[in-house]
Amino acid sequence: MGTPGNISAAQDEPICVGVVFGGPSAEHEVSAASALAVIRGLRGTRFRTVAIGVGKDGLWRLPAAETVEKAATTKHEGPAIQDRLTAEGPLVELRHGGRLVSSDSPETVVEQLDVVFPALHGPYGEDGVIQGYLEALGVPYVGAGVGASAVGMDKVAMRRAFAADGIPLVPGVWCTRRQWQHDKDPLEAEGALPWPRYVKPASMGSSIGVSRVDGPAELTAAVDQAFLYDDVVLVEEGINEARELLVGVIGDADEVEASVATERQVRGGLSDYDQKYVSGATVSAPAEVPDEVAAEVRELSIRAFRAIGGEGLARVDFLYDEAAGKVYIGEINTMPGFTGLSAFAKGWAASDLPWDRLLVRLIDLAFARQAVARERARRLELAAEEAR
Structure with missing residues (x-):
């Protein structure tokens, strides 16, 4: 592109x-x-x-x-x-x-x-x-505009957009704070999802407020912690032994490009804040997966980007159940982290787009979007003049 x-x-x-x-x-x-x-x-x-x-x-x-x-x-x-x-x-x-x-x-x-x-x-x-x-x-x-940013940040709205496009999702349920306090079983805690489960605030990133829950006794505390950060909580099935694959996406409404897939390897099954930014999870690029899996996550990343109306950039996160041969989308991040451990940057570097050139591309996309908006405003002004 x-x-x-x-x-x-x-x-x-x-x-x-x-x-x-x-x-x-x-x-x-x-x-x-x-x-x-x-x-x-x-x-x-x-x-x-x-x-x-x-x-x-x-x-x-x-x-x-x-x-x-x-x-x-x-x-x-x-x-x-x-x-x-x-x-x-x-x-x-x-x-x-x-x-x-x-x-x-x-x-x-x-x-x-x-x-x-x-x-x-x-x-x-x-x-x-x-x-x-x-x-x-x-x-x-x-980066993304107002609508795509709002949908991409809200994991429930994001899931609805992906489901409408037929993108395979990690099984999950969600509830509001009021439902949690007053309904008998708003998350269908007994038997709805297998254990382990991951409890997340619906609108938060960097794994803040996220907990792994291995049984019913731990669920209430994890949900209460997630509610510290948001008024909607999402609970997802923990895919046992799943590998975490991440794909960078850049583009606009017409042209979208996906990087090679990277893999984040963590200890203890939870890609939490500490491992992302403090102790240091291992990020490898490209991920060592079968060619068909690499192609699938790239194709699904582009579909996810378009499903929310993405612009500029995003990172799409997947769980790869290697034993079952299945890929599930976890979430999309419309402004992924750019620290020294950034999977987004490493994925694009492995795709022959180094950091400085990647930043230039993103800035050019910002100016291009402004040019399109100005041209649209000009056409509307001309149409109004002709109507007078």
Whole structure:
């Protein structure tokens, strides 16, 4: 798939990329690590990056350029989650057209952003909230639009979209907080799904709030923990001995491309927050699976991307039941993690698209979407004039 219009290469001046990170969600630290990896990937290119941190209080701050530069050029030793930026600095606000102004002096434009890379995960950043804000301000941005972000973040809505397209899903049930408190058996806990089971908040990422449950005695505590993060909880069947395969997807409504499959190998059967970002799960690319399985997960990834109306990028996660020869889709992530352990980046590197070129592709997709929107607005204006 070619770069759509190669818009970012058409300008003479460096393109200013606002890399927004942090946010009020439980994935604040993961986002801060992703943002630093994005900034590193754009170093040495014709892009100029501006890091913008969103505090857990929701306020936007502008970290000092020298602090960001030091972090970007320092070799980190230790857990990937600790290699991150900090949402500190003077308060700023984003205005229409990409003007970043000082909160203390709104007439002072401190930066003029050409495009935003929202390296945000979880609620606020991956659920359509920041995307809607950027749409309202007329600022192009990397990644899925409002609708796809909202569906991709909500595991129940996502499952409905996949089921409508006939995509094989991990068996599961869900309930609201009120149903859990007042209904006799809202999750059909006895006999509905075999053990083990995985209990998840419906709208959360990075395995936060996720528990493995091996029997009925553990279910209530796991559900209560998941409800700390969301008002809807999903319980899925644990496919015994399943292998975790992940596929990166990039594209737009017309052209979509899938990376080779990667495999994440964890200890204890649960790909949790600690193994993803602290102790370090093993990610291999490409995954050593039969050719027909590799082809199937790539094809299903493209279907999943289109099922939610995806744009820009996503990572689609699968469970491969090797003994049964079956593949099940787990979920789609419309803004996957970009830390040093990123399966998304490794999958594309193994597909001959290294990190710096991948970031350029994503930014070009953002500009291309804006160009399509402007052309649509122009056609509507012409049609209105002709009708008058």
